Amino acid sequence: MSYPLELVKKVNKSLEYYLSSMEGEPKILFDAMRYSVFSGGKRFRPILVILVAKSFKVSHDKVMPIACAIEFIHTFSLIHDDLPAIDNDKLRRGRPSCHIKFGEDIAILAGDALFSESLNLVLKQKKYSSDEVVLKLAEELSEATGTSGMIAGQVMDVISNSENVGKETLNFIHNNKTGKLIRVSVRCGAIVSNADNYQLKKFTEYGEHLGLAFQIIDDILDEIGEEKTIGKRTGTDKDLMKLTYPSYYGLKKSKEIAKKEIKLAKNSITDLNLPIQYLINIADFVLQRKS
Amino acid sequence: MSYPLELVKKVNKSLEYYLSSMEGEPKILFDAMRYSVFSGGKRFRPILVILVAKSFKVSHDKVMPIACAIEFIHTFSLIHDDLPAIDNDKLRRGRPSCHIKFGEDIAILAGDALFSESLNLVLKQKKYSSDEVVLKLAEELSEATGTSGMIAGQVMDVISNSENVGKETLNFIHNNKTGKLIRVSVRCGAIVSNADNYQLKKFTEYGEHLGLAFQIIDDILDEIGEEKTIGKRTGTDKDLMKLTYPSYYGLKKSKEIAKKEIKLAKNSITDLNLPIQYLINIADFVLQRKS
Numbered sequence: 001m002s003y004p005l006e007l008v009k010k011v012n013k014s015l016e017y018y019l020s021s022m023e024g025e026p027k028i029l030f031d032a033m034r035y036s037v038f039s040g041g042k043r044f045r046p047i048l049v050i051l052v053a054k055s056f057k058v059s060h061d062k063v064m065p066i067a068c069a070i071e072f073i074h075t076f077s078l079i080h081d082d083l084p085a086i087d088n089d090k091l092r093r094g095r096p097s098c099h100i101k102f103g104e105d106i107a108i109l110a111g112d113a114l115f116s117e118s119l120n121l122v123l124k125q126k127k128y129s130s131d132e133v134v135l136k137l138a139e140e141l142s143e144a145t146g147t148s149g150m151i152a153g154q155v156m157d158v159i160s161n162s163e164n165v166g167k168e169t170l171n172f173i174h175n176n177k178t179g180k181l182i183r184v185s186v187r188c189g190a191i192v193s194n195a196d197n198y199q200l201k202k203f204t205e206y207g208e209h210l211g212l213a214f215q216i217i218d219d220i221l222d223e224i225g226e227e228k229t230i231g232k233r234t235g236t237d238k239d240l241m242k243l244t245y246p247s248y249y250g251l252k253k254s255k256e257i258a259k260k261e262i263k264l265a266k267n268s269i270t271d272l273n274l275p276i277q278y279l280i281n282i283a284d285f286v287l288q289r290k291s
Numbered sequence: 292m293s294y295p296l297e298l299v300k301k302v303n304k305s306l307e308y309y310l311s312s313m314e315g316e317p318k319i320l321f322d323a324m325r326y327s328v329f330s331g332g333k334r335f336r337p338i339l340v341i342l343v344a345k346s347f348k349v350s351h352d353k354v355m356p357i358a359c360a361i362e363f364i365h366t367f368s369l370i371h372d373d374l375p376a377i378d379n380d381k382l383r384r385g386r387p388s389c390h391i392k393f394g395e396d397i398a399i400l401a402g403d404a405l406f407s408e409s410l411n412l413v414l415k416q417k418k419y420s421s422d423e424v425v426l427k428l429a430e431e432l433s434e435a436t437g438t439s440g441m442i443a444g445q446v447m448d449v450i451s452n453s454e455n456v457g458k459e460t461l462n463f464i465h466n467n468k469t470g471k472l473i474r475v476s477v478r479c480g481a482i483v484s485n486a487d488n489y490q491l492k493k494f495t496e497y498g499e500h501l502g503l504a505f506q507i508i509d510d511i512l513d514e515i516g517e518e519k520t521i522g523k524r525t526g527t528d529k530d531l532m533k534l535t536y537p538s539y540y541g542l543k544k545s546k547e548i549a550k551k552e553i554k555l556a557k558n559s560i561t562d563l564n565l566p567i568q569y570l571i572n573i574a575d576f577v578l579q580r581k582s
């Protein structure tokens with residue numbers, strides 16, 4: 001199962017291009033944004049956008065603005081999640097977190113700036129897409145990140161622990177905190193490729209199953225993964241008494257659920273009669289990833 | 292100089308409507324958003340949008356989505372600015388700041404959520420405006436808040452103090468941290484009313500002068516205003532050794548500059564042959580406000 005590293009390079013190049021075009025004063029803001037954006041991420045979400053577009057024969061360079069916008073949102077969420085008041089993670093991808101490197105004030109504001117600039121990147125999609133499509137993309141992202149998405153999931157995560165919540169809350173957190181941004185990456189890839197309603201529906205199912213599997217594997221890696229490989233402190237979920245799939249279902253059953261979700265993800269798109277092999281491959285990757 | 296209180300009521304009603312429409316789980320997130328949005332603000336920015344539109348005979352209800360979007364952005368910026376790592380303000384408009392009331396984690400995320408939902412509100416402007424206009428509004432807001440606007444100004448403010456910076460930095464901070472959002476409120480009011488290029492240019496000048504005057508008066512009030520009237524701790528700029536207009540120019544000269552800026556603001560729009568009396572009134576109000 002090889003990960004599309006050539007696409008990672010292309011995404012990095014575009015992120016570099018967009019960040020460079022924004023640079024100005026004060027320098028520390030751009031340093032902090034750049035530090036967190038280039039901390040060695042897998043670019044999983046932009047790559048999903050690109051691979052879905054590829055299945056419609058839409059070239060990667062035609063979807064880079066929206067793909068990079070989602071990576072900005074993802075990076076913003078990581079910076080804020082790592083803050084002392086939230087998850088208090090001092091390490092991210094093997095390096096000091098943004099607030100350790102630049103201070104808490106700059107980290108909060110660098111996160112805010114990446115979130116703000118993500119809209120700027122969505123609007124750059126105008127170069128390749130109609131006004132209607134760009135507005136639809138903005139709407140999708142707003143829904144996926146706000147009070148009905150990522151941030152709601154993060155708040156629920158913050159106020160919950162394994163003693164006071166059950167399965168329903170666990171699913172709410174996974175579905176919103178991680179799931180919605182993965183789901184919207186897939187949907188944006190389809191929308192920007194002018195997918196029809198049926199195709200969008202099937203890709204959405206793919207994104208939902210993939211997102212859940214991704215988070216279950218994250219939970220499992222936090223429990224059994226190696227800190228060196230993952231690049232951040234592991235076992236933190238247990239320390240924080242967070243409710244996770246392994247804490248609720250046990251490791252074995254969690255792995256089975258993840259496997260089932262990946263199967264469902266793949267099944268969702270197999271009858272579309274589109275070249276989806278790359279999306280099948282990346283789904284298999286999610287199941288086997290070590291970091 | 293009377294402030295348009297009937298418009299404050301209308302804006303509050305719309306903010307209430309939009310917030311209610313967003314409510315769900317987890318409750319604490321919506322409680323924190325609502326707490327900060329309804330902390331008795333003047334609604335200065337939405338009212339600017341409405342008054343500019345009024346001068347084009349566009350009714351207030353046709354610009355409420357964009358007006359409320361800007362108030363969401365303003366509230367987000369206040370919540371984050373008040374955080375311990377930034378200005379460490381425990382009081383805001385006479386009540387405990389969001390992080391004192393709900394905890395730092397919820398405050399950070401409630402700010403993020405308001406910022407995210409501001410885009411949702413911009414998109415609701417589609418009900419009254421063309422796709423092209425809505426995209427233009429989104430672009431304006433992205434520019435005004437991000438790395439070329441409000442957040443850049445806030446970062447510069449955080450890293451500067453009166454000993455290590457000069458007039459140029461002072462102007463950078465005022466122009467970006469406060470000025471850009473006031474400027475963009477005026478611009479959005481004009482754009483949503485389909486103003487022509489000349490009108491937009493003149494309104495932009497109005498907004499720029501008004502924004503600078505607004506911030507100078509803010510600096511003056513921090514030095515000589517009464518805590519009870521302002522609703523937050525005063526004298527904090529001095530304590531934090533912040534560079535302000537009074538610390539740089541002295542009180543008397545600062546007041547003169549503010550007065551001159553208000554005059555310039557008013558002059559910018561007098562030859563437009565539009566009914567701008569309300570905009571003249573609100574400019575006079577800025578100069579005379581006590582909180």
